Amino acid sequence: MTELASVPVTVLKGVGEAMAEKLARVGLETLQDLLFHLPLRYQDRTRIVPIGQLRPGQDAVVEGTVSGADVVMGRRRSLVVRLNDGSGALSLRFYHFSNAQKDALKRGTLLRCYGEVRPGASGLEIYHPEYRAVSGDEPPPVEQTLTPIYPLTEGLTQQRLRQLCQQSLALLGPSSLPDWLPDELARDYRLAPLADAIRYLHNPPADADLEELALGHHWAQHRLAFEELLTHQLSQQKLRESLRALRAPALPRPRTLPARYLGNLGFQPTGAQQRVAAEIAYDLAQPSPMLRLIQGDVGAGKTVVAALAALQALEAGYQVALMAPTEILAEQHFMTFQRWLEPLGIEVAWLAGKLKGKARATALERIAQGAPMVVGTHALFQGEVRFSRLALAIIDEQHRFGVQQRLALRQKGVEGRLSPHQLIMTATPIPRTLAMSAYADLDTSILDELPPGRTPVNTVLVADSRRVEVIERVRAACAEGRQAYWVCTLIEESEELTCQAAQSTFDDLGAALGELRVGLIHGRMKATEKAEVMAQFKAGELQLLVATTVIEVGVDVPNASLMIIENPERLGLAQLHQLRGRVGRGRAASHCVLMYHPPLSQIGRERLGIMRETNDGFVIAEKDLELRGPGEMLGTRQTGLLQFKVADLMRDADLLPSVRDAAQALLARWPGHVSPLMHRWLRHGQQYGQV
Structure with a gap:
């Protein structure tokens, strides 16, 4: 067959x-x-429900005799048919009907109908039911199955x-x-x-x-969900195997640069930073490519760990590329690495999409000649970018890049033969459920300790009707020598409108707080303008910074201790947590005011309540996953990840450990079954296994 x-x-x-x-x-x-x-x-159309037993909101099959059919003139003209079955009466209401239909529904006709029962003006009604006349002695059978x-x-x-x-x-x-x-x-x-x-x-x-x-x-759904999750896991394992089979430069443990770097740093890394740095150093010394994800809550010091990894490659005479998803974050990394590496005599090059003409040509030439440390946006993926000895790629905020983009980096390795090691960082803590499934091709390290001096942020919810009070709070904080952020969130997915809103908020606050120095930053400004405003804020020349969510990650101003977020209900919890992480970086008590627009939906209240209750990014991420689903959390609408047909990651989380074991068993004992499974489930999705 x-x-x-x-x-x-x-x-x-x-x-x-x-x-x-x-x-x-x-x-x-x-x-x-x-x-x-x-x-x-x-x-359920398998049984006829007596009209007298119907409840509002129920979908039901009923059978009764027509006792009348009238055209009623209300706000809209409708045909109302009265139906009786001896146990009660029910109205059928049609807004779209023909005269022929009206004539067919004459008194005495026996009808069988299906639809949703709802309360109406004269008792229970069904709008536009499916119906048919029942004739003869033998009524047609009801459905045998759901x-x-x-x-x-x-x-x-x-x-x-x-x-x-x-x-x-x-x-x-x-x-x-x-x-x-x-x-x-x-x-x-x-x-x-x-x-x-x-x-x-x-x-x-x-x-x-x-x-x-x-x-x-149900057991039948469980069977199919298991097979789908298993296939997804297999595709990731195959991807991992194909990457592991590649060769990478084995980088010996460094002797001098990390010690010099840590000496200049001015503080001791935390125990968690030292542990994760050691895991990475071991991976880099192997001849197969490292694929490691560092998860760390906001401010856990991932960049320090990334710098230690970079120094291992640099000391061995190789190149390192660091890639960030946005221009502003890439620029921040560029300035940080310049500050850290130039005292060690290491050049840091810069490449972003906005770099044009001669400056771009010069940057491309330096990278091709072997500039040791290269920082940039996803422009580093482009075909014209040639590295001479790339041994390590550090990718910040992985969920903004697709799996395919990560794979494109392989072509950039040493002489196209050796694949670069990959270190992926995220400050969006990924719930274990998701990490086991979405990132099954990666080893995971967690920075679960905040550096000393970080203070928990106190979060409060305030309705926007109390805006004047909130403005006074900003005035008071700045009068005490502190600095503050005022964040304007996305208006219906429109960057342009959001930038306009930020501009008008900037004008309003400038007028209300005339004595303060107020700055503005939004996505439509040139990169150089944004960098200039950020530098002024960091230097304390500006007391209040009005911004869109472009300041979500990477901005470090220890003196900023107050943040106002307008319309927080428009953002995901992970993003709110990221924004809040911009304060609480110094020793002063820090506050985050979530200024919402009432009324809040039930889910809105629940979500903002979580922000008030906890500063733990992992707790927030679990809740975010529960409320919004994996596609939203991973930004997978762009990356094509996790488009499941049957499985649901939250509902089927308990299957994941068994699925992982089953995937290993299948690969080891029944390898011939892997391809047909992947063809069945992944044919229309992203084929992870095809590298």
Whole structure:
């Protein structure tokens, strides 16, 4: 029997070229695709509910006799049909109807209807029910299984999709949909046969537990979620294997530079920094590429650890590239590394997208000739950038870069033969759930200790009706010699409007706080202008800085002890935590005021409440994942990560340890099963395994 993975949808009755195109839009090209296109939810049409037992909000099948049908003139003209079944009465309301339809619904007609029951002017009503007249002695049978509701695309109806899925199910046999999970593995992890799970989810029996299905806790969903997570894990393991199989320069442990650097630093690294630096130093000394993620909360000192790693490569005579996602953050790293490395006699080069003409040509030439330390934005990925001896790439805020961009770095290694070591830093703590799945190709180190002198930030929620009080608070803080940030957040995804809002806030605050020196920074300013304003604020020449979220990461002004964030409900928790991390860097008590616009939604209140309760980035990240889902947290709308069909990372987190073990077992004992699994689940997504 032919495998359904290779049978096109055009073999199905009623699927011509036009329908095939519509199906292809949602990735449905083969019969296997249709079988894995699972319902979002189900309707129970398996029993007729007496009208007297109906409750508002219920979806139900009812049967009754028409006692009247009238056109009612309200705000909108509607046809109201009264239905009785002896246990009670119900109205059916149609806003779109024809005269023929009205005439057909005459008194005495027996109707069977389906729809959502809601309270109306004269008792319970169903708007636009599905209905049909029932005639003869033998009423047609009700549905035998729950009715699936599928994800749709334009031009496809539920009815059509149900027919196509049913036709595909009729062709489902033992060999037409191979089960790539070996029996032994399925037994160990108590997984049902694949075909049973697929059949069940397309046609759950009348007695199926609707709540269990809605929550995604059913054994059939569990079986498919396991296979999907397993495939995702395999693709990452294969990516990791293919990277590990490459050669990298083995960098001996350095003898002089780190000691000189730490001597100039003026403070001792924390125990956590020393531990993580040692893990990195060991990795760099190996001849295969390091792939390590450093997670550290805001202010945990990741950059110091990155500098120690850079010095190991530099002392061995190689180049190091440090890449940041935004121009402002890249510039900050550039200035920091200049300050640290130039006293050691090490040149630091700079490359960003905005560098043009002669300056760009000069920078490209220096990098090609072997400038030891290169700092820049993703411009460093571009084809024209040639390194002479790149041994280490440090990537800040990895979730802003796609996996493919990280892979592009491989081509930049020594003579194109040796792959650079990769050190990835993030100040967005990644919940363990996500790290096990999204970053399965990386080793993880956690900086879980803040440097001495960091003070916890006190966070308060204030409605924007108290704006005048908040302005007075800024005045008082600055009068005591402190500095403050005033952050204007994104207006409906529009950078331009946000910059305008920041400009008008700057004008208003300048007028209200005439005695203060106020600065402004936003995304539409030139990089040099932003750097100049930042330098003035850092030097204490400005007391208040009005800014958009461009100051989210990397800005370090110990004297700033107050931050006001307007409309914090527009931002994710991780981003709010990043912003808040700009204060509390000195010894003074620091405060963050979240000035929201009431009324807040239930989720809004919950989210901002978390910010008030904790300063722990990992707790915040877990909660953020729970409330917003992985796509939002990882910025994966850009990177194509984690677009799951069945699995849900929060719901299925408990499966991840078993999934990891199963992936290793499959790779070791049944390697032939890996490719078919990846073809089944990842064909339309990003193929991580293809490096």
